Amino acid sequence: MALDGSLERLRREGHIVVVGASLAGLRAAETLREEGFTGTLTMIGDEPYEPYDRPPLSKQVLLGLVPVDQTALPRRRAIDARWRLGVAATALDMAAKRVALADDTSVEYDRLLIATGVRSRPWPNELEAGLDGVFVLRTTDDAARLVHRLRAGPRRVLVIGAGFTGSEIASVCRERELPVTVAERGPAPLVGALGGVIGEVAAELQHQHGVDLRCGVMVTGLDGDGAGRLRRAHFSDGDTLDVEVAVVALGATRNTEWLAGSGLAAGPRGIACDAGCRAFDVRGIVCDDVFVAGDVARSPHPLFGYQFLSLEHWGNAVAQAEVAAHNMISPGERRRPHLWTPYFWSAQFGVNIKSVGVPNMADQILVSQGSLSEHRFTAAYGYQGRVIAAVTFDQAKWLEFYQRQIERAAPFPLPFTTVDRRTEGMRPVPAGFPDPSVPSHGPEVTVSGHSPTDQRVTFTPA
Amino acid sequence: MRVVVDLNRCQGYAQCAFLAPDVFAMHGEEALLYDAEPDDARRTDVLRAVAACPVRAITVEGAGGRWTADRVGASNGA
Missing domain, CATH: 3.50.50.60 (FAD/NAD(P)-binding domain)
Known part of the structure; x- marks a missing residue:
């Protein structure tokens, strides 16, 4: 032709x-x-x-295993x-x-x-965002600044937002044996992306690794000292916390x-x-x-x-x-259409988290293999009676199978038996996603209707 | 040399971590961390790891006859 x-x-x-x-x-x-x-x-x-x-940047670089410019x-x-x-x-x-x-x-x-x-979405208060000790993490320059400060051994790090980036940063802090507090407006870490059922597991991981996890609270203000260095954070529940480093992880x-x-x-x-x-x-x-x-x-x-x-x-x-x-x-x-099935991964607290499909469209979830309590499982997500996503914790090898189920719109709950199915995997439960009309930093997948010119969106921080 | 692993493909078989332990390491049971710009002295190890990966997730540049990076100008690169 x-x-x-x-x-x-x-x-x-x-x-x-x-x-x-x-x-x-x-x-x-x-x-x-x-x-x-x-x-x-x-x-x-x-x-x-x-x-x-x-x-x-949020993993081996922040851990100091790999130079930031490499x-x-x-x-x-x-x-x-x-x-x-x-x-x-x-x-x-x-x-x-x-x-x-x-x-x-x-x-x-x-x-x-x-x-x-x-x-990175910056901290909304510009004066506070400019304090020495307030960071974001997106670029190699961001990583260089943050890794330098973590090396100095701050007395406490505050991570604002427990999406994937925030959770990975908290994980690195614990691995570096730094005290870390995580503030998350939602009811659990990762809840916007993976829902409440998996969010509970993510919260357990954080607790197990010694993170001071505070869910359902917002950071309402950051104080500096006379020299413009971050000193203290204020929370919506009235608490205050002395911190030297705050990482703003409120999405992008x-x-x-x-x-x-x-x-x-x-x-x-x-x-x-x-x-x-x-x-x-x-x-x-x-x-x-x-x-x-x-x-x-x-x-x-x-x-x-x-x-x-x-x-x-x-x-x-x-x-x-x-x-x-x-x-x-x-x-x-x-010409070809872009029909890629969404895939992503995160490594935190020693667990490999992977996802296929669009979990946050789901209404139900079923732990089809393994067990939530063992932090090693595969969960299938259902939407209107079909499989729409799957998430694995340390079971990546099963994910491709679920990808095929998603691509052929297989029925949910799965009509066949799966390897290592436990009693908890016999019945689907609500997936527990927060109200999508409340803006969140969580989902790394945003479903935004059918209108190509939809420009209405406002973000309410933290 | 430069390395990138497609961690969507990676299923944690850990062959790379056995064959090039200075470059690839398992972090926990399944997560993989790696050095994206390992020393050229590791070339043979890395190429073995690339060949051994059951899901072919590792891409390498600057090894085994592959093309090396072109020069990048700071702002005005002709």
Whole structure:
């Protein structure tokens, strides 16, 4: 099949600009070259570093097992790109096909890939956020600052928010034998992502490892001393606590502000795109030359009712980048949909937690293998009578089987016997997710309805 | 050299931790931690680990004829 002339020209001598030089941006660039794009490729990144891997930052890097600047991502191939690192994109002009940069230059494109990802949600009180001793953890610079402070042996660390990142940080603190308090507004750690049943297990793990876990409370204020150093935290239950370090782990916010006024359907929930990774404009029409991939994208998924999903997952960044890159240089009939089944992992308190599917859509849960009390189990999640997700604690080998059940919309509860089924696994129970209308830092999967231009979202901190 | 493990694929078989213990280590019974930029002296070990991984979760660059990173300019890379 012959490509039409303009696409052939694009592939040969066009200019593709990738905004966002992290995992998704890099894998997209590699795929473009792999699939024969020989034109000009420009990579724009706001951090002054070449693409690096973030998951190790809250694990081996924070533990001090690996130097903070040594998580650069391996390249799959040469990409022969023009790199513009340390310069953020500040505006998009879709009519002129031009991206403005923070150094007052601009770059014109024939096709654009937006992979600007997310950033840590900062502590909402700016004065308190600026205290010496208040940290977030998202970038390698964040990790460098925090690991330096943990090494100094603070008398107590406060982690604000018990989602995955907060829980992993608390786990590292205990491994470093640092006293740590975790404050979580919800009823249990990980409750937004995995629900109340599994949240109870996560709470048990924290207690067992000596974490001072405080659920159902908010941090209402942080005090500094005369020199601007963090000294004390105040809680919504009236308690106060002397702390030297506070890590704000209240989830992430999507890097879409630079697109304000661009005409793209971009907002706090991300940039809406179709299953082929083409961005929607505010009218709900897909753009032919602007594509989206990674944490900043939200796209409809047929397995989950065609709702728009935002996935802050490592695997999603890779898979979506590959699809976006392929589609950017392919004619319509050769384009592929991004149908990746959500997958993620977390390591905390010596346990390997993995998930497949979208747990927070579920209404029921069933411990189909192993036992919650042993902290080694597989739990299946059901939604309207079908399997929609599964989570394992130290039983990763079973997850692929459940992935297939999800993909074929197998009935829930599972109609067959499973290995190591216990009495607790005989009957489904409510999964125990908090009211989704209450904003949470918890879910790393956000289900945001069907509207490509849905921009209503407000966040109430802690 | 550079290493990344797709921990979605990883099922904790620990073959890598046996074959390249200076680079890969089990943390608890199933979680894997690894050095993403091990010393080139570990190349042979790491390549053995890559080959032995039952789920092919390990990607390496700068070893065994694979391409090495191109130069990255600080802000204006032509």
